[in-house]
Amino acid sequence: MELVMDSKVDEAGSAAPRRGRYVRDDSFEIDLGMLGDALGFNLRMAQSAAFRAFVRRTGDATLKPGYYALLSIVDTNPGLTQAELGRAIGRDKSSITPVLCELEQRGLIEKRRDARDRRVNTLWLTKDGTRLLSVLREKAREHDRALEQAIGRENRELFLALLLRIRRHMSDNNR
Amino acid sequence: MELVMDSKVDEAGSAAPRRGRYVRDDSFEIDLGMLGDALGFNLRMAQSAAFRAFVRRTGDATLKPGYYALLSIVDTNPGLTQAELGRAIGRDKSSITPVLCELEQRGLIEKRRDARDRRVNTLWLTKDGTRLLSVLREKAREHDRALEQAIGRENRELFLALLLRIRRHMSDNNR
DNA sequence: TATTGTTATACTCTATAACTATA
DNA sequence: TATAGTTATAGAGTATAACAATA
Numbered sequence: 116m117e118l119v120m121d122s123k124v125d126e127a128g129s130a131a132p133r134r135g136r137y138v139r140d141d142s143f144e145i146d147l148g149m150l151g152d153a154l155g156f157n158l159r160m161a162q163s164a165a166f167r168a169f170v171r172r173t174g175d176a177t178l179k180p181g182y183y184a185l186l187s188i189v190d191t192n193p194g195l196t197q198a199e200l201g202r203a204i205g206r207d208k209s210s211i212t213p214v215l216c217e218l219e220q221r222g223l224i225e226k227r228r229d230a231r232d233r234r235v236n237t238l239w240l241t242k243d244g245t246r247l248l249s250v251l252r253e254k255a256r257e258h259d260r261a262l263e264q265a266i267g268r269e270n271r272e273l274f275l276a277l278l279l280r281i282r283r284h285m286s287d288n289n290r
Numbered sequence: 291m292e293l294v295m296d297s298k299v300d301e302a303g304s305a306a307p308r309r310g311r312y313v314r315d316d317s318f319e320i321d322l323g324m325l326g327d328a329l330g331f332n333l334r335m336a337q338s339a340a341f342r343a344f345v346r347r348t349g350d351a352t353l354k355p356g357y358y359a360l361l362s363i364v365d366t367n368p369g370l371t372q373a374e375l376g377r378a379i380g381r382d383k384s385s386i387t388p389v390l391c392e393l394e395q396r397g398l399i400e401k402r403r404d405a406r407d408r409r410v411n412t413l414w415l416t417k418d419g420t421r422l423l424s425v426l427r428e429k430a431r432e433h434d435r436a437l438e439q440a441i442g443r444e445n446r447e448l449f450l451a452l453l454l455r456i457r458r459h460m461s462d463n464n465r
Numbered sequence: 466t467a468t469t470g471t472t473a474t475a476c477t478c479t480a481t482a483a484c485t486a487t488a
Numbered sequence: 489t490a491t492a493g494t495t496a497t498a499g500a501g502t503a504t505a506a507c508a509a510t511a
Binding site (some may be wrong): 144145147149150152153154155156157158159160161162164165166167168169173176179181184187188190191192195200201202203204205206227252253258259261262264265266270271273274275277278279280281282283285286 | 293316319320321322323324325327328331332333334335336337338339340341342343344359362363365366367368369371374375377378379380399427430433434436437438439440442445446448450452453454456457458459460461
Binding site for chain 3 (some may be wrong): 196197198206207209211212213216217233234235236
């Protein structure tokens with residue numbers, strides 16, 4: 116297909132010494148080649164840029180970057196279990212445990228042993244957790260507005276739909 | 291379009307104890323709430339799903355997941371320096387060094403001290419590096435086709451453009 | 466037998482700060 | 489003074505495997 120993108124076949128071969136140009140002015144001088152047209156690479160770059168911006172925005176909110184999503188899900192689904200939470204965001208339960216322990220120690224969530232199935236912990240937000248979450252939600256809203264501005268408001272719905280399709284299509288389930 | 295997914299505003303409040311339903315069948319039963327509509331969260335989930343799929347696809351290619359992009363850029367820009375490479379993908383030079391050392395030790399790239407500026411290393415692909423890259427490129431092409439299929443071929447250009455806008459708009463430069 | 470949550474362990478990716486050698 | 493590359497170190501984020509408790 117296209118994928119070949121801007122392979123202008125300049126340079127006429129890989130032996131052409133790039134040093135000849137000798138630019139050193141921080142201008143984006145590098146040719147990404149077919150990488151610049153790759154969906155995966157650009158998805159990664161965009162995600163990484165967006166995530167860093169989110170961290171900058173929430174950096175003073177006294178919480179590690181990745182924890183906002185967990186608090187938010189517990190808030191929306193009070194009493195869900197750790198395993199359910201893990202499945203919801205596609206992470207192993209063992210990746211969830213230490214995070215939840217820290218959130219509990221900091222008094223942001225509460226774990227309750229379920230009476231009907233004593234293997235599971237149900238998860239609940241505390242008052243403090245609710246309070247912190249509302250602060251984070253405001254930051255997240257600002258972040259979302261910035262992203263929306265970047266892509267253009269009229270593209271929001273489609274963009275979101277495409278991201279969702281990728282998640283569905285590439286997830287471990289459809290291996 | 292559809293995009294709204296499952297934000298049905300059920301539950302009618304966060305106090306409703308989810309335990310009542312007591313489902314345990316791995317079906318996606320969790321309500322992501324406003325998270326499900328957040329650009330940042332969905333970007334992260336899509337990227338992570340896509341990256342895992344890429345790792346599955348290249349897992350037997352004898353190379354760590356993140357290295358393909360570096361090899362590809364060195365191929366397209368023979369003789370570029372480590373700092374330039376870092377800037378091209380938005381990573382600190384100290385994040386680049388160990389990767390490049392490993393690639394050199396494995397005989398995939400060559401570092402040459404530049405004569406005109408003896409501080410810099412210029413980077414070059416070896417024969418082996420070129421060979422491995424061509425294998426990886428084939429995998430990458432397959433991966434790209436899978437992603438394209440997920441979003442729909444007609445959306446490719448727009449999607450790519452939006453990802454690029456995010457990268458430009460949110461990058462550390464426009465802080 | 467299967468699942469939940471925990472633990473031990475390890476790997477990937479990334480950054481900051483301090484260093485050297487150059488410029 | 490400023491930059492290129494290295495090193496030491498650390499911190500997120502993630503996973504696999506083995507385990508005890510429970511189903």
